[in-house]
Amino acid sequence: MKPLPLPLRVAAGLAMAAAERARELPRQLLGLPVTVLSRALQFSMRVQQQVTELAIKGDQALSSFRPVEETPSWATFDEDIEPQASTNGHRSDAVAARDPWEQEERALAEDHTEGEFDSTIDPEAVLGPVGLANYDELSLPQLRARLRRFSLEQLEELLAYERAHANRPSFVGMLTRRIGNVQRLGEGTADDGAQ
Incomplete structure (x- = not known):
């Protein structure tokens, strides 16, 4: 028997592939929201990483223009705050409280x-x-x-x-x-x- 022409065989193969995809489509549709969400989160994380890398490079570039603080203003600890004394020499009730x-x-x-x-x-x-x-x-x-x-x-x-x-x-x-x-x-x- 003589083989069928190539275009006919390719067309039959495409039809079979389409039929297989059509059978798998309901299962793929169930996973579609998870896949879309996962890809969106991956993209968001990549963007955040790139922005952070740029900010770090910017900090390094600008650090030569700004002096370094000995103690940052936000770094205040309880030990650094002087207790307030009342008139009788004891700590005030506000500090004790x-x-x-x-x-x-x-x-x-x-x-x-x-x-x-x-x-x-x-x-x-x-x-x-x-x-x-x-x-x-x-x-x-x-x-x-x-x-x-x-x-x-x-x-x-x-x-x-x-x-x-x-x-x-x-x-x-x-x-x-x-x-x-x-x-x-x-x-x-x-x-x-x-x-």
């Missing part, structure tokens, strides 16, 4: 009138914190990580040392809460958490 650690310490001091949270400690009587030679250099998270290993007496000594020296409200508040937790649980060394 902003410090939750100090409020908590006052509330605990009112609950414990036996003097265990008395902040009038003689600095000469404090020899230093037990087992922490570099205590003054520790950050709040570093101290929190070590609190579990201290007994109630050691915690009270740390609190007395902190109040007599740096008297940082966040440290005093954390130590005061930890002492309260240890007393509440009646443990010498507590493993319940360093709060």
Whole structure:
């Protein structure tokens, strides 16, 4: 048998391909919104990347014309703000109200009138914190990580040392809460958490 002419065979192939595409069309239509959304997001991300790259190049080009700020105006921390003193020499209630650690310490001091949270400690009587030679250099998270290993007496000594020296409200508040937790649980060394 002689083969059919090429144009006829190509036409039949096109018809078959069209029929196959027509059968797959409903399945492709279901995925069409996802495909369109995906491509739109890809395009949007590419545009954002290009804009960011241009901004970085622009910053580099313009940096030689602008002096570098020592401390940016937006970088103000609580430690940088000077406490306002009232007429009697104590911090004003507005500043104290902003410090939750100090409020908590006052509330605990009112609950414990036996003097265990008395902040009038003689600095000469404090020899230093037990087992922490570099205590003054520790950050709040570093101290929190070590609190579990201290007994109630050691915690009270740390609190007395902190109040007599740096008297940082966040440290005093954390130590005061930890002492309260240890007393509440009646443990010498507590493993319940360093709060």
